[in-house]
């Protein structure tokens with residue numbers, strides 16, 4: 271799909287339709303991406319199941335193919351194998367589309383002693399530097415320079431184990447260093463490691479490949495380097511952010527949606543918030559959920575924080591939920607400096623939201639209803655928020671720049687239209 275066409279696509283949503291049926295949670299994008307990058311660490315086959323069909327997965331597939339990995343997709347399964355002399359460069363063409371491209375840096379350097387990866391630019395939600403990845407690799411003996419916008423990393427004699435203490439928790443930073451450390455000489459200790467379920471999922475794959483890793487899911491991960499890794503088969507965990515997005519949508523409708531494959535274990539904090547504000551999270555069987563409003567939604571103060579606390583990737587969707595609370599809620603964004611771009615768009619639909627605290631704090635006053643209009647999807651999760659808002663608003667909503675949504679939500683129109691929504695994907699010129 272070419273970029274110009276992508277930018278011309280909109281979603282047309284008919285609001286307040288009755289939604290009833292089953293929504294199935296897909297595999298986690300943020301787990302599939304690092305798991306795919308791990309294919310660089312072996313000459314054997316890596317077979318990944320439950321990989322969502324998303325733009326970001328396509329980007330990672332193209333990037334890995336460009337490096338020299340054969341990527342074969344069959345529905346939600348992907349077979350990956352390094353099959354030729356690798357090209358050790360990840361160019362800006364890929365990195366600009368998706369910051370997670372930086373996940374190839376650690377594996378390339380660990381396996382081949384050389385890597386050139388374009389430095390990601392700032393993105394819509396914030397500056398997002400990768401200084402912590404670079405400093406950690408330097409501690410492991412890498413020589414890193416910047417040249418014409420590229421990170422040139424060298425470790426001709428291999429990486430060595432090191433004690434790394436991240437100043438700040440970083441998800442892809444922890445993943446990059448964990449992958450690099452699997453093939454380093456000696457022991458690496460990562461302190462203040464990210465504890466996200468996606469980090470644990472990657473560790474589980476690496477262990478199947480023969481890596482010696484302990485402590486993933488805690489603040490301290492210990493990795494004893496091994497000389498080679500073998501192939502493995504692995505099933506990607508469910509996407510807790512997609513599940514949380516569906517939970518918000520269910521809470522704002524009649525509660526007739528069954529969310530299949532709901533990862534209760536990764537959403538404990540989020541489920542407690544739902545319960546606190548008057549929304550029941552009902553377990554149906556082992557892995558399904560019904561999310562149902564018990565009473566009028568109560569206001570609450572929430573702030574984003576690293577796992578196991580409230581995820582920044584659900585902040586925009588919860589803001590839509592709190593637009594319907596009886597009273598005033600406060601939402602503080604602590605992870606990214608510019609992740610409230612959905613606020614002006616929600617205001618256009620009649621939401622009463624004010625920003626203060628240098629744009630870090632949103633005060634959300636509950637309103638009776640939202641009204642459909644033309645809004646923009648400003649980033650991935652903001653687009654999910656606009657989609658929920660459009661589905662529950664009066665009248666018709668048009669969401670522009672909708673390509674963001676397809677980075678992270680598998681077959682979203684198909685899934686939602688399957689439970690009674692009316693969402694049409696069109697070109698701007700055709701409406």
Ligand SMILES: CC(=O)N[C@H]1[C@@H](OP(=O)(O)OP(=O)(O)OC[C@H]2O[C@@H](n3ccc(=O)[nH]c3=O)[C@H](O)[C@@H]2O)O[C@H](CO)[C@@H](O)[C@@H]1O
Pocket residue numbers: 300303369370396397398399400401402403404438439440441442443464468582583605606607
């Ligand atoms: C592909 C993937 O998994 N993406 C997720 C990952 O992004 P990502 O891994 O990029 O986010 P990080 O956890 O690294 O970022 C957390 C904070 O640390 C800062 N930072 C990070 C690295 C660094 O070298 N220097 C630095 O200052 C960032 O700017 C941000 O303020 O975690 C985020 C936080 O949960 C999620 O929103 C993203 O969906």
Ligand SMILES: C=C(OP(=O)(O)O)C(=O)O
Pocket residue numbers: 300368369370583650651678
């Ligand atoms: C911010 C996100 O992704 P990425 O880190 O790939 O930009 C996200 O998934 O919400």
